[in-house]
Amino acid sequence: MDQVERKRFVNDDSRLRERAAEMVESRRAAGLDGLVGGLETVIICVEPHNLRAAAxxxxxxxGLSHRETYEDAARVACVLGLEGSADFLVTCRTRGENPFLPYNLAPKSRRLPNSRLETFVYKCRDIDAFARIQKERGVRFMTEEPLRLGSYDYIQTPPSPYTGNALGFIQWRGEEGRYLHDRARALTWRFEKPDLPFLSDIRQLDHTATRVKAEERDEAILEFMSLTGYDFDFAIYVESLNSITSVARLSRDDYAQVFTSGITAFTDLDHSGPTEKYIHNYGLRVHHMAFHTENIDEVFAGLKADGMKFLVELVGSPEDGLKQTFSETSPLTFLVNEYIHRYGDFDGFFTRSNVTELTRATDKQ
Incomplete structure (x- = not known):
């Protein structure tokens, strides 16, 4: 897309919905239905000297707790978990090249060139069939075949040109949630869970949101659909901020994958809106991780009292159906924590008013 085309570009959902329906049929025809399930693991990489602090x-x-720490040929990984939620691997590379590096060198992210949420790992029912079918469809993986690691088999894509994220796929052969594998050794690191009572009200990972370029929104969503069982659900447009929040879902009860982009493409820092401005400053990457939160008013007050700073106060109300807030950006991972509570019979996912306030708050980054 040349400069003239970019200036004329405007997103809408009509063509995306047509192509998403075609993608669903393509997955079915290829024999992929049912092979990939929900999110198992999030892999966050940091600079080696920040690993303990990031965990x-x-x-x-x-609400996460430390489960184990191990070292293999390429990295050290701290495994954090919570019943009912995707696990977190907080890692650092100890050797080898970083394939994510080109996505980490934007003006405000290059000071930590190895730090980002890198990979989303999804549960796979038959990883050999999945890898074979996807390779026949032209998908590249970072290894020719799934890695056989004893307790599980694993394969991963390279970083996506549309998101900077990779997708991993895991088939458990032993105890689920045990990441220490045949090619790794356990480390005796210990982390104490802080004695803060409100942490028990911070529950499972609800969704994450990746910032993608306006002109690449459709391709990012369709690529994700092609590799998982997720479907495009809906999008909320905030015209005043040149922003779209697009949601892909596996089911109403599962973790959701969110893509945030501009309606029109980036032109300059003064006129493109906070979403496209963020991409210019930080690159393509996950912007925030949202955690389902009970007693959100008490949690918000407790986090504040413990020293956490926020981009915005709590937005929403029981009458609106939900409350949310964004923390400030982590100096270790560049990630924002969102805390979200949906009330009672609220049957939506977001509200336009909350999306508007949260999007506006990201202009402070």
Whole structure:
């Protein structure tokens, strides 16, 4: 897309919905239906000197607890978990090249060139069939065949040109949730969970949101659909901020994958809106991780008292159906924590008013 085309580009959902329906049929015809399930693991990479601090930060601001730490040929990984939620692997590379590096060198992210949420790992029912079918469809993986690691088999895509994220696929052969594998050794690191009572009200990972370029929104969503069982559900447009929040879902009860983009493409920092401005400053990457939160008013007050700073106060109300807030950006991971509570019979996912306020708050980054 040349400069003239970019200036004329405007997103809408009509063509995306047509192509999404075609993608669903393509998955079915290829024999992919039912092979990939829900989110199992999130992999966050940080600079080696920040590994302990990054794991400690998550332990202090979420309901996650430390399960194990191990080292293999390429990295050290701290495994954090919570019943009913995707697991978190907070890692650092110890050797080898970083395939995500080109996506980490934007003006405000290059100071931590190895730090980002890198990979979403999905449960796979038959990883050999999945890898074979996807390779026949032209998908590239970082290894020719799934890695056989004893307790599980694993294969991963390279970073996407549309999101900067990779997708991993895991088939458990042993105890589910045990990431220490045949090619790794356990480390005796210990992390104490902070004694903050409100942390027990911060529950499962609800969704994450990746910032993608306006002109690549459709391709990012369709690529994700092609590799998983997720479907495009809906989008909320905030014209005043040149922003679209697009949601892909596996079911109403599962973790959701969110893509945030501009309606029109980036032109300059003064006129393109906070979403496209964020991409210019930080690159394609996950912007925030949202955690389902009970007693959200008490949690918000507790996190504040413990020193967490926020981009915005709590927005929403029981009458609106939900409340949400954004933390400030982590200096270790560049990630924002969202805390979200949906009330009672609220049958939506977001509200336009909340999306508007949260999007506006990201202009402070």
């Amino acid at each position: 400690g930060e998550l332990l202090r601001t979420t």
